[in-house]
Amino acid sequence: MIKLDPAVINRVTKPARYTGNELNSVKKDHASVKVTVALALPDVYEVGMSNLGLKILYQILNDRTDTAAERVYAPWVDMEAEMRAHHIPLHTLETFTPVKDFDMIGFSLQYEMIYSNVLNMLDLAGIPLMTAERDERHPFVIGGGPCAYNAEPVADFFDLLVIGEGEEVIEDVVAVLASWKEDGKPDGRSGFLKRAAKIEGVYVPSFYDVSYQADGTIAAVTPNCSEAKPAIIKRVVKDLNDVKFATKPVVPYLDIVHDRIMLELFRGCTRGCRFCQAGVLYRPVRERTPEKLFDIAEQLVQNTGYNEISLTSLSSADYSHLREIVRGLGERFNDKGVSVSLPSLRIDSFSIELAQEVQQVRKSGLTFAPEAGTQRLRDVINKGVTEQDLEQAVGAAFRQGWSSVKLYFMIGLPTETDEDVLGIADLAYRVLNLYKEIKGRRGAKVTVSVSSFVPKAHTAFQWYGQNSTEEIERKQQLLKSRLRDRSISFNYHDSRTSFLEGVFSRGDRRLGKVLLEAWRGGAKFDGWSEYFKYGVWMEAFEKCGIDPHFYANRERNEAEILPWQHISSGVDKSFLVSEYQQAIQECYTPDCRRSTCSACGVCPGLGVEVLDWGMQA
Numbered sequence: 001m002i003k004l005d006p007a008v009i010n011r012v013t014k015p016a017r018y019t020g021n022e023l024n025s026v027k028k029d030h031a032s033v034k035v036t037v038a039l040a041l042p043d044v045y046e047v048g049m050s051n052l053g054l055k056i057l058y059q060i061l062n063d064r065t066d067t068a069a070e071r072v073y074a075p076w077v078d079m080e081a082e083m084r085a086h087h088i089p090l091h092t093l094e095t096f097t098p099v100k101d102f103d104m105i106g107f108s109l110q111y112e113m114i115y116s117n118v119l120n121m122l123d124l125a126g127i128p129l130m131t132a133e134r135d136e137r138h139p140f141v142i143g144g145g146p147c148a149y150n151a152e153p154v155a156d157f158f159d160l161l162v163i164g165e166g167e168e169v170i171e172d173v174v175a176v177l178a179s180w181k182e183d184g185k186p187d188g189r190s191g192f193l194k195r196a197a198k199i200e201g202v203y204v205p206s207f208y209d210v211s212y213q214a215d216g217t218i219a220a221v222t223p224n225c226s227e228a229k230p231a232i233i234k235r236v237v238k239d240l241n242d243v244k245f246a247t248k249p250v251v252p253y254l255d256i257v258h259d260r261i262m263l264e265l266f267r268g269c270t271r272g273c274r275f276c277q278a279g280v281l282y283r284p285v286r287e288r289t290p291e292k293l294f295d296i297a298e299q300l301v302q303n304t305g306y307n308e309i310s311l312t313s314l315s316s317a318d319y320s321h322l323r324e325i326v327r328g329l330g331e332r333f334n335d336k337g338v339s340v341s342l343p344s345l346r347i348d349s350f351s352i353e354l355a356q357e358v359q360q361v362r363k364s365g366l367t368f369a370p371e372a373g374t375q376r377l378r379d380v381i382n383k384g385v386t387e388q389d390l391e392q393a394v395g396a397a398f399r400q401g402w403s404s405v406k407l408y409f410m411i412g413l414p415t416e417t418d419e420d421v422l423g424i425a426d427l428a429y430r431v432l433n434l435y436k437e438i439k440g441r442r443g444a445k446v447t448v449s450v451s452s453f454v455p456k457a458h459t460a461f462q463w464y465g466q467n468s469t470e471e472i473e474r475k476q477q478l479l480k481s482r483l484r485d486r487s488i489s490f491n492y493h494d495s496r497t498s499f500l501e502g503v504f505s506r507g508d509r510r511l512g513k514v515l516l517e518a519w520r521g522g523a524k525f526d527g528w529s530e531y532f533k534y535g536v537w538m539e540a541f542e543k544c545g546i547d548p549h550f551y552a553n554r555e556r557n558e559a560e561i562l563p564w565q566h567i568s569s570g571v572d573k574s575f576l577v578s579e580y581q582q583a584i585q586e587c588y589t590p591d592c593r594r595s596t597c598s599a600c601g602v603c604p605g606l607g608v609e610v611l612d613w614g615m616q617a
Contacts (some may be wrong), residue, residue, distance in 0.1 A: 002088060002096040012078045016254040017045035020093035023251040024303065026058075027094045028068035034178040037061055037069045038092050038105040038139070042117035043527070048073035050258035052312065053145065054108050055246035057166050063244065067174055070094040071250070072105075074117045075124070077524075077531070083124060090125035099125040103177060104140045106170075107158075109147035112504035113497065113527040115154055119519040122157070129516065131159050131206055136188055142173070146281055148203070149234075150457040150564035153504050153511035155205035159193060163567055164201045164234030165267075167243050172199045197227040201235035203567065204228065210509055210563075216550060218508060218561040233568045234281070238608045240267060241292045247299040251306075260308035260341070261300045263293060265325070269314040270593040270610070273371070274382045274583050275413065277456035278314055280571050283602045285593055286611040290321045294328055301338060309333070310341045317342060320614025323354060343367075355397065366397050369408040372416075373423025379586045380415050382579070387427070394431055398438045404445040405431055411475045412453040412467035412498075414583060421475045424448060425482035432487055447489045450479065452498035456505050457564045458571065460579035465555035466502040469495040496534045500526070502552035508563035511551070514544045572601035 009015040030036050039058055041048030048054070048071070061069035070092035075083060082088070089098045099105055105125070107118055119129055122141065128134050131141070143151060144162040151161050162169045173196060180192040187194070197204045207228035211219040223230060237243050245264070252259070266287035269279045288296075297309060309329060311319070319325065329340050342355075355366065370390055372378045378385065394405055409424050428448050435444035452472050455461045467475075472495040483490045504511060517540035518533075525531035541548050556562070558577050575598070582589055592598045593610055603609055 002091040002098065004088070004096070005086070008082045008086065008088075012082060013076065014045075014254060016252070017073070017076065018079060018093070019253070020096070022093075022253060023305075024248050025071075025094055025250045026062040026069070028062070030068055030095070030097065033068045034066040034181065035068075035104070035174050036097075036102045037067065037174070038072050038099045038102040039069055040072045040099075040105055040107045040121060041110070042074050042107055042114040042121055043525075044076050045073045045252075046254070046256040049250070049252050049256045051108055051110070052246065052262050052264060053166055055249045055262075056244070057106070057170055058250070059246045059248060060167055060170065060244050061174065064171070064174070066178060070097070070102075072099055072121070074121055074525070080120070080124065090121055100127050100139065102139045103181070104142060104173075107141070107143045107145075109143050109145040109151065109154075111527070112147060112153075112501050115504065115515055116519045116523040116526055118154065118157065119515065120524045123519075130156055132156075134159070134189065136185060140177070140189070140192065144169075146277060149277075149281060149567055149569060150505065150507075151203075151205070152210075152509050152563040153507040153515060155509050156512040158205060159189070160196055161203045161205070162201060162235075163203055163232050165237050168235035168237050169199065169201045173202065194225065194227040197225075197229070200233065203232040205509075208566065218563060218565075220561065221563075221566045231566050231568050233606070234570055236570070236606050236608050237267070237286065239611065240264075240286050240288045245296050247296055248303045249300075251304050258310065259306075260310050261297070261304060261306045262312045263297055263300065263309050264288070265293065265311055265313045265316055265319040265322075266611075267313070268610075269318070270591050271315060271318070271384060272382050272579070272589050272591065272598065273384075274380075274460040274579055275371075275410070275453060275456075277459050280458050280576075281569050282314065283569070283571060283600065284608060284610045285318075286608075287320060287613050289613055290324055290328065293325055294332070297329060298332070301333060301336070307337050308339050308341060310343055312343065317354075320612050326354060355400075365404040365406060366394075366402055367406040367408065368393065370427060371408065371410055372413060372420060373409060373425070373427055374420045376586060377413060377416060377420045377423070379588055380583045381413055382583070382589055384588060384591070387430075390427070391430070391434060395434055395438060398435050398444070403435065403443055404447075406447040406449060407431070409448065409450045410453045411450055411479070411492075412472050414461055414464050415586075416467075416475075418475075418478060421479050422482055424450065424479055428483065428488050429485070432485065442487065445487055445489070447491065448483065450476070450490070450492040452493055452495055454498050454502045454505055457562070458569045458576075460576045460583060462506065462562065462576065463556040463558060463560075463580060466499070466552045468549075468553055469499050472498065494529060494532070497526070497529070497532060499548070499552055500534075500537055503548045504551075506563070507551045510544075510546060514540045514546055517543055570602040570606045572599075572605070575600040 061067045072092045140159045142160050143158045148161040176195045193204050207225050209222050209224050213219045268282045268285040428446050455464045476492050518537050521536040
């Protein structure tokens with residue numbers, strides 16, 4: 001057990017990140033359990049504590065009498081300096097046990113820019129970075145989350161990866177680990193990994209060999225042991241009403257990113273936006289029943305004392321019983337000062353009356369995501385909303401007293417022209433003018449937030465060549481030159497960060513040595529602009545003799561073997577090819593939940609069905 005010197009804690013910012021002992025944290029005697037798991041998110045405490053998936057796994061694992069699960073996050077740079085100076089190893093927040101003493105450390109891989117933090121945390125823990133260098137003294141390093149669907153750039157560092165929804169897989173992995181230990185750890189680490197590889201949804205990268213062609217593309221991905229399956233198919237929860245939820249989450253002592261109750265209405269989204277990786281990975285839509293949600297909400301309010309419930313899903317406004325849920329939660333909790341919030345709103349399904357109900361307790365700004373500036377480009381990405389939808393929603397909001405609106409867009413989308421980019425400015429001005437028409441005066445505030453499009457694996461745009469940083473910066477300046485009104489705020493992302501994210505999102509195993517080299521050069525917290533060291537990364541690519549543009553900016557053809565082709569989301573490749581062609585032709589594919597089946601293959605392939613309680617009513 002680590003004992004932190006109070007002097008160390010007093011020298012760092014936000015000491016509460018490291019003190020533990022929060023409400024609802026679970027401490028178990030490690031000698032009384034069969035398996036110990038350190039659940040990690042490779043970012044700072046405030047980000048890690050906001051991850052819903054880890055909250056769920058924490059409760060599931062700790063509900064088992066044979067397992068102890070604890071939390072660990074990336075120490076901020078000041079704390080890391082103290083830890084290295086005083087030889088304090090990375091440890092958990094519950095029992096202050098060194099991470100290297102656990103049986104397993106599980107990383108949630110939410111996006112590619114946290115890969116350098118994974119290496120940094122392993123190094124701080126005293127765990128060899130490469131799987132090949134670990135022995136029976138070391139914990140198994142496992143990963144999950146969206147990046148696991150193409151974890152090839154970090155394949156050398158992970159013993160195994162979980163493909164799909166963690167609550168479906170994690171108990172299987174723990175059970176296999178417990179039995180392997182009880183059996184005396186036969187065949188060492190590979191003995192456990194061979195047993196784990198037989199579990200559906202488990203991917204052991206070292207059990208696969210990758211060969212390359214002369215032009216640098218992949219020739220083949222081949223299993224090198226009998227336990228390795230030719231394709232790893234994602235695990236999926238068939239009915240969310242039957243699985244455990246995080247009804248007793250750890251409550252922090254300091255503000256975190258999502259410092260409120262997160263009530264997950266449903267998983268999946270069948271809208272079919274062609275840029276959206278989550279829309280593919282979490283198919284199909286599976287809703288919780290209203291009764292189940294009310295029950296969960298009651299427990300969460302009682303167990304946490306929070307005064308806000310956030311209705312969390314990919315597109316919460318699409319929940320079939322949303323009005324019933326909003327009203328029901330209001331009736332139960334408004335008099336207790338507990339408000340309800342909808343973090344994401346689609347323009348078309350938005351109802352200002354609903355927004356009024358949601359914000360009875362406290363009123364905040366409204367956020368919409370048109371994604372693209374012109375109807376042509378919104379058709380290309382299959383957004384399925386029109387300018388009229390936006391005008392109706394925003395107009396209704398202005399009439400009800402709102403005056404601030406945030407609009408989210410992307411630039412760098414396939415087939416994008418300068419006219420599409422300038423269309424973003426036109427839309428922002430239209431919103432300003434709408435306020436003047438309705439109110440008879442100026443006074444609206446519009447925030448235009450523009451991110452750079454990053455093509456992701458398993459989407460219809462996975463073959464598309466990403467815009468260069470120079471082209472993105474030109475488009476940013478073009479848009480900036482058009483947004484001259486002081487009532488409009490303009491935010492945009494660093495194009496170099498998006499470029500690096502694009503390299504790793506569609507990268508292969510050869511990028512592992514670049515990551516290692518960059519980390520040795522000081523790369524960490526790459527998602528934080530103040531610590532992003534673009535020069536270090538470019539030097540690492542050069543030292544390793546790897547061209548990053550090969551991964552980010554190159555157009556692939558549909559016959560090319562992609563690095564993630566042996567990992568299956570359940571969606572057929574033929575569907576993605578068809579959607580890419582539909583995009584080029586600016587054709588819309590309707591929501592399969594509300595219209596005809598678009599034959600993506602996920603329901604029959606995984607033996608799971610859409611659960612929409614509105615359709616069954």
